[in-house]
Amino acid sequence: MTPKKPKRTPAKRKGDRLAEYRGKRDASRTPEPVPDEKALPHGDDDTFVVQEHHARSLHWDLRFERDGVLVSWAVPKGLPWSPETNHLAVHTEDHPLEYATFEGDIPRGEYGGGEVVIWDRGTYETEKWSEREVKVVIHGSRVSGRYVLFRTRGKNWMIHRMDPPADPGAEPLPERLRPMRPVRRARLPRDREAWGFEFAFGGRRLLAYVEGGRTRFTDGRGRAVDGPGRLGSRLGAALGARPALLDGELAVLEGRETYMVFDVPHLDGRPLLDVPYGERRETLDGLELSGPLWRTAPWYPGDGDPVREAARAQDLPGVVAKRLDSPYRPGEESDAWRLIPVGSR
Structure with missing residues (x-):
């Protein structure tokens, strides 16, 4: 054969x-x-x-x-x-x-x-x-x-x-930033039309530094920490080439850890620390951040009573009132941000 x-x-x-x-x-x-x-x-x-x-x-x-x-x-x-x-x-x-x-x-x-x-x-x-x-x-x-x-x-x-920077005014992301913190108050502010209201989820504060599709994290004291699971790589992919510093908290929602983003102190080479809170929130909303492990936290300018009642119904610890004209002051505990427990009147 x-x-x-x-x-x-x-x-x-x-x-x-x-x-x-x-x-x-x-x-x-x-x-x-x-x-x-x-x-x-x-x-x-x-x-x-x-x-x-x-x-x-x-x-x-x-x-x-x-x-x-x-x-x-x-x-x-x-x-x-x-x-x-x-x-x-x-x-x-x-x-x-x-x-x-x-x-x-x-x-x-x-x-x-x-x-x-x-x-x-x-x-x-x-x-x-x-x-x-x-x-x-x-x-x-x-x-x-x-x-x-x-x-x-x-x-x-x-x-x-080989040329000078494409955008001479652009600034790199800060190496680390200590987040702005709210003061605790018993009551909602009276001049409510001057405030925006967010849910307090009771999670762990995390700042996300996203650049070149990669992400690193710092905690509420500005210390470098590991991000959970695949949050960093997936969040980096969502923003692509846009450098951004995001502020939020890692909370458990519907049985899953979710990064709730509520501020953007730095974006596209521009610090937004002196930009009023209301404008920063509109900028953040424009990023349309929504994924399996992260979400843009909702905010409600004006009357905070419905927000507090919704927080109580969802067994959340409280609401955070933020003045619409407030800048972002790293590391400060500011009266321009107020944490109001849901049990308060």
């Missing part, structure tokens, strides 16, 4: 820049473009795209059109906005030019499974391109300027902004 010859894998076409890309994807299962093995389309070598990729770990994919493909890097923390900070950039396989317009959900279980959205796109100019260093000038709607990528080891590169 003649033994069967082993099945041979077809040889890769010489110079096939997309062989690795095709080998990782099943065109029948992913909505990503998987072009046939044929001559590569060519453009003007001036297109760039940044895609926000909600895969197992949130990251941003930076791609430059060059020689008929999109040369690609995965950037876990996004592009640096200042020359003071370099970010890791992991070189990945070349992608087809069609990927520059791709948005969609890659099925779970497939390579890179998760949602892909276009974060920015535009044109770029090449100043230098070698195997170890790439210098470009980017012209996008959200990011512009001179950047250099330089190889450090293997597939690991670093990306550095």
Whole structure:
């Protein structure tokens, strides 16, 4: 009996820049473009795209059109906005030019499974391109300027902004902040139209520092603490590239620990400490933070009596009255915030 010859894998076409890309994807299962093995389309070598990729770990994919493909890097923390900070950039396989317009959900279980959205796109100019260093000038709607990528080891590169900060007035998140605290009072304020009212959930105070899709936490005394479960990574993914400092409490609601967010002292490179409470709450509402482990706490400007009665009905410890014009004073116990137990009249 003649033994069967082993099945041979077809040889890769010489110079096939997309062989690795095709080998990782099943065109029948992913909505990503998987072009046939044929001559590569060519453009003007001036297109760039940044895609926000909600895969197992949130990251941003930076791609430059060059020689008929999109040369690609995965950037876990996004592009640096200042020359003071370099970010890791992991070189990945070349992608087809069609990927520059791709948005969609890659099925779970497939390579890179998760949602892909276009974060920015535009044109770029090449100043230098070698195997170890790439210098470009980017012209996008959200990011512009001179950047250099330089190889450090293997597939690991670093990306550095060569220009001054994109937003010179932007400030980094504080390293840590002690939260503002309410004073305890027996009664609701009389001039109630000047106040907003929130539920007091009786949970653990946590401040969340969200940047580059990652989150760290401090407690009510400003000490670094671990966040519960997967709250940090999921909350970071919800905010994406927007840096934010959130104030809230970790409470048990309907049998589940939920991070109830009630303030935003810092957002998008801008401290909001001197912004009135009412405006900060409107800004927070605009973030539409709602997920399996977090929620924007409700607030009610005006009459606090219905809020207190609702708190009593839900067996909550009380309500917090906050002056609509009050700034955020870190570490202070302020009469502009008042904790009123539900049993008070």
